[in-house]
Structure formats: structure tokens, C-alpha cells
Amino acid sequence: MTTATSPRDLAHPARDQIRLETVLHALSDPMRLRVVRELAAADGEVACSYIELPVTKSTTTHHFRVLRESGVIRQAYRGTAKMNGLRRDDLDALFPGLLDTVLSAADAQAARQGTA
Amino acid sequence: MTTATSPRDLAHPARDQIRLETVLHALSDPMRLRVVRELAAADGEVACSYIELPVTKSTTTHHFRVLRESGVIRQAYRGTAKMNGLRRDDLDALFPGLLDTVLSAADAQAARQGTA
DNA sequence: GACGTACTACGATGGGTATCGTACGAGGCG
DNA sequence: CGCCTCGTACGATACCCATCGTAGTACGTC
Incomplete structure (x- = not known):
């Protein structure tokens, strides 16, 4: 839209x-990598509040914005909730295999330590 | 000198x-990603001075240190020169495919823009 | 030993950023 | 409408970091 630029x-x-x-920078933060892993596991639209992080709401909002502005996730309002999903199509087209490889690497690292 | 903890x-x-x-953080800097790409292309030990970056020597040293301390490259002195090489074996063992996928992604992005 | 080269160490600086707290807007529900 | 929940905005803070310049160390060569 050319006009209103609603906050929504x-x-x-x-x-x-x-x-x-x-993208790599967005994924290099532990909190954000965790969000991406959970989004990948959920495989669909997930509300912000569904993903619990050990930080305040403000900080969570910040991380979601970084992920969105880097192109890793797509966000859209749906009532009061804000739905989040990975931009798999775009990422796979631009950087084939990158997302899956990073997710596998994160899984492998989590398995190595008890941090699953 | 067995122990001395020489600066070397x-x-x-x-x-x-x-x-x-x-590792992702190390790769998320344009200068460092460039270094990694050149090391991958060279496929062997390369002196710091062999890789030219549009920054001062001090900054170059800094980037090489970040890469080393993150585990992406291995460094060793060889006379006055400092040789650098990717830690392919370790990275491939820990995060299978990650390095190659990132390198391919970087190539793809470079090809898309004229930044090869 | 003297010199040049390769790289480092240290301090400074400016910009980014992860975090918080508080105050606010938007939507659903009674 | 009143209220609660979800999420945002903004300011503050402390930290990290990319960059530079200068001074210095290690090594090879003459």
C-alpha cells in the first residue's frame, strides 16, 4: 500500500x-537460533507467545524483528496474535540447503550437549 | 622452551x-566471509598477506583472530609468515555440509550481483 | 649487527545490539 | 463499555565489535 503505513x-x-x-548474523544469536529451530519443528504458523524465551517480552519482540528484517521469517497479524513462519521458499531459492544444514547442525550440537 | 607461552x-x-x-557469527562479517571464500578457493595454506582486504593490517589481524578463535580456521607461523587454512575436517565432523553450503550460498549471492 | 618484512598489541573511537522497564495500542470477551 | 492479553514503542544501559593509528616483536637476509 502506498498510503496509511499502519503500525500493523x-x-x-x-x-x-x-x-x-x-541471515547468518540473524542466526548467530542463541535466542534467535532457538526461535528458528522451534519454528522449523512446528512447521507452520506459530504465535510469538507460543515460543518461550528466557528474556522479557521486549527482547523477544526485538529478536523477532531482527529475524523478519533479515528475511528469515515472515510475520503477519491474525487478530491479536502475530503469526510467524520460516521463509523456507525464499531461503531455499536463494541459498539451497542452507536452512536445513544450519538446522541439522543445531540439532547435532544440541544432541552433543544436553541442550536439546 | 617447553612452556613459556610465547606470543608465537x-x-x-x-x-x-x-x-x-x-561459527555463524564469524561468517556473518563480509570481510571474514571473503577470507573464508578465498581460503576455500586456495585449498591449502595461505599467508595472511596473500589475502588482500580493503582494511588496514590491524583490522585484518583482528578478523583472522576471530576466525581462528571461532574454530573456522587454523593458523600457524612459518617463518615470518602466518599460514592459514580452513578447519574443514573439524567443521565437517561437527556440522556436516555447513561449510560447503555457506560457500555455495556465498558464490550464488556473488554471482547474482556482480560481486564475484 | 643492521635492515626490512610480516604480523601483533594496545588504546581510542564510533556504531551496533541485547537487555531491561515502563508506558502504550489493538483486539477479543465478559 | 471495562478489562485482559498480546505485542509494540521508546528510552536507558551496558556491552560488543569493526575500524584505525602507532608502536613494537619475531624472523629472515645481507
Whole structure:
């Protein structure tokens, strides 16, 4: 939309604007990597509140925004809830295998330590 | 000199100390990603001075240290030169496919823009 | 020993960022 | 409408980090 720019309009980068460095940076934070893993496990739309992190709500909002602005997740309001989902299609098209490899690596690391 | 902890002794993390988040963070910097790509292309030991970056020597040293301390590269002195090589064996063992996938993603992104 | 090269160490600086607390807006439900 | 929940915005804070310049150390060579 050209006009209103409601606070409910969420800015997402277009597919060709997604940068590898930015994606890697987004994934390099423990909290965000955890979010991505849970989104991958859920495999669908998940509300922010569904994912519990050991930080305050403010910080959680911040991490979700970083993930969205880096192009890793897609967000949309649905009533009061905000639904989140991985941008698998875009990421797979841009960087084939990257998401799955990172997820596998995270699983492997979690299995190695008890941090599953 | 057995013990002295000479400044020529370089600290590397053991394989099981390498953390995925740290590796991703190391790779999320454009300069460092560039270094890793060049090391992968060279496929062998390369001196620091062989890789030219648009930053000062100090900054280059900093990036090489981050890469070493994250477990991405191995460094060793060889005369006055400092040789660098990817820790392919360790990375592939810990996170199968990760390095190659990231390298492919970087190539793809470079090809898309003229930044090869 | 003297010199040049390769890289480092240290301090400074400016910008990013993870975290929090509090105050606020939007939507559903009684 | 009143209220609760979900999530945001904003300011503050403390920390991390990419960058630089300068001074210094280790090594090879003459």
C-alpha cells in the first residue's frame, strides 16, 4: 500500500534483498537460533507467545524483528496474535540447503550437549 | 622452551569447543566471509598477506583472530609468515555440509550481483 | 649487527545490539 | 463499555565489535 503505513503493516525484505551475511548474523544469536529451530519443528504458523524465551517480552519482540528484517521469517497479524513462519521458499531459492544444514547442525550440537 | 607461552603460540579451540553460533557469527562479517571464500578457493595454506582486504593490517589481524578463535580456521607461523587454512575436517565432523553450503550460498549471492 | 618484512598489541573511537522497564495500542470477551 | 492479553514503542544501559593509528616483536637476509 502506498498510503496509511499502519503500525500493523510489517516490512519484509523482498527475496532478492535478502543478504547471506545478514541471515547468518540473524542466526548467530542463541535466542534467535532457538526461535528458528522451534519454528522449523512446528512447521507452520506459530504465535510469538507460543515460543518461550528466557528474556522479557521486549527482547523477544526485538529478536523477532531482527529475524523478519533479515528475511528469515515472515510475520503477519491474525487478530491479536502475530503469526510467524520460516521463509523456507525464499531461503531455499536463494541459498539451497542452507536452512536445513544450519538446522541439522543445531540439532547435532544440541544432541552433543544436553541442550536439546 | 617447553612452556613459556610465547606470543608465537596460537590458541585454537578444540573440536568439541566449537559452537555453531560462534561459527555463524564469524561468517556473518563480509570481510571474514571473503577470507573464508578465498581460503576455500586456495585449498591449502595461505599467508595472511596473500589475502588482500580493503582494511588496514590491524583490522585484518583482528578478523583472522576471530576466525581462528571461532574454530573456522587454523593458523600457524612459518617463518615470518602466518599460514592459514580452513578447519574443514573439524567443521565437517561437527556440522556436516555447513561449510560447503555457506560457500555455495556465498558464490550464488556473488554471482547474482556482480560481486564475484 | 643492521635492515626490512610480516604480523601483533594496545588504546581510542564510533556504531551496533541485547537487555531491561515502563508506558502504550489493538483486539477479543465478559 | 471495562478489562485482559498480546505485542509494540521508546528510552536507558551496558556491552560488543569493526575500524584505525602507532608502536613494537619475531624472523629472515645481507
